[in-house]
Amino acid sequence: MSILVVGSVAFDTISSPAGHVANILGGAATYFSLAASYFTNVRVVAVVGDDFSAEHEAILKERNIDTRGIERAAGKTFRWGGTYSDNPNEAKTDFTELNVFEKFQPRIPKEYLDTSFLFLANIHPTLQAAVRLEMNGVRLTGGDTMNFWIQRTPKELAETLRLVNVLLINDTETKMIAGDSNLPRAAKKVLALGPQALVVKHGEYGATIFFREGAFGVGTHPFRAPALPIDEVKDPTGAGDSFAGGFMGYIASQGEINREVLKRALFYGGVMGSFAVERFGTERLQNLSRGEIDARFQLFRELTHLE
């Protein structure tokens, strides 16, 4: 089944202890699409400027990603600059130029309206809600958000959360939405706002999925996927979006949606996140094989598997 992602395409300028790159293709929709493309057909709705070239688009097209929903607007593409120090979980933002992304109004091509799976990357919650309502035939909607929207647009976010089946955010965002510093308690409060499942991303420690009572199966036990300890994190940019791409892409590739599928999806999310950070930008995600992905999936299993 195909999946549609709505979110940002950007040009990133990144410094880390491993080096420096300028104006490389990035953005949540880009990382998500590339990661998901190893599992299913991917369609993208985003906006870019005049500076988005055929070479940039080729990075997506080579992975068979449907780019008809990428709108070209007059002006420059969204640009972001960031620096990572020794702690890969913390980026210092050097600059943010929203450019054409500032006025982004997602337009869904009518050929996309039959898409079964939807991922709402981190954009204004009102835009997320509008897309979800337009795509009224989707089987499952995943979503992301960030501290900016949690603090500035809590009402709009609350509306969106009622439309999202699986929310994927990090520890800090979970605790911020819930106003509770204890993770499992905060997770329960977030689930009460709408989602049937909540994926909390822990960075280098993996991720946990919490289920609402009765959602996708029986019980409320959470499930945790570890992250592989990685010798060299070159560039943490896009790790979370790649995680979401692996997670949602795997789900979209399955006929059934149940807890076992979601658990395996959590592992595939970790796998794609772990590949993303090994090289700068999208480099590692452009040329993977399904064999490499499944070999790492096995490594992740063995990492926590007792005889």
Added chain:
Amino acid sequence: MSILVVGSVAFDTISSPAGHVANILGGAATYFSLAASYFTNVRVVAVVGDDFSAEHEAILKERNIDTRGIERAAGKTFRWGGTYSDNPNEAKTDFTELNVFEKFQPRIPKEYLDTSFLFLANIHPTLQAAVRLEMNGVRLTGGDTMNFWIQRTPKELAETLRLVNVLLINDTETKMIAGDSNLPRAAKKVLALGPQALVVKHGEYGATIFFREGAFGVGTHPFRAPALPIDEVKDPTGAGDSFAGGFMGYIASQGEINREVLKRALFYGGVMGSFAVERFGTERLQNLSRGEIDARFQLFRELTHLE
């Protein structure tokens, strides 16, 4: 097989969002002993003052812990006061009164000299080394340390690390010893200093064991045990020492020492740490059953187990 722990017995005064307790029995050797007592016979070498009463000793004796190695010195027992805010991983120390612990010189009763397993809790590395050299018949030695010794006594610590088979420390300590901010790289550097295995405790995210090439089995793949998300962390004090007690106690209870045993031990460590934080002080560790422990072990397995 029995295990000997050498470390602190203390009286703790603790504040957390869940409440306040004053002068309750604590200390690394106490938490370790109680946790390990569910798996094997435990012997303790520590020092206490005149204020250590029969009631305090009874807490250990009721778990069949051999207290003959607890020396009574003139003066007061080590006292520590700490406050936890919302983040259970960070304690603010309110006061530290070393008292009789300041001059602690571990004396091993001769009845203890045949003990097969040894745990060197967090004390001066020179004292740790002296104990290890005196206990020359041990099969396996575990050890702990802290930032204070890493910074103040690096040479002495290096000597001790050559005598320890399994070092149990946290992420920050691992990176500090190695002078490397990347965990798997730092782990490799720590293993090069002596230990055959390194257990890195991640607090609420579980723990990872790294193996030196060829130690306890084949290969260098690490193994990770998750931690159970806990709704209410009442008092994080002693979680790491309880982890060590479950880990070492389980190993001591097994005939063989191999990677499968160490992996299961990592899960049992997490289990005992998770019980410890549910109540203030040692309360939860005093009255567990092996059935409760094994039920939680199963929960931990299910937490990461794919069909």
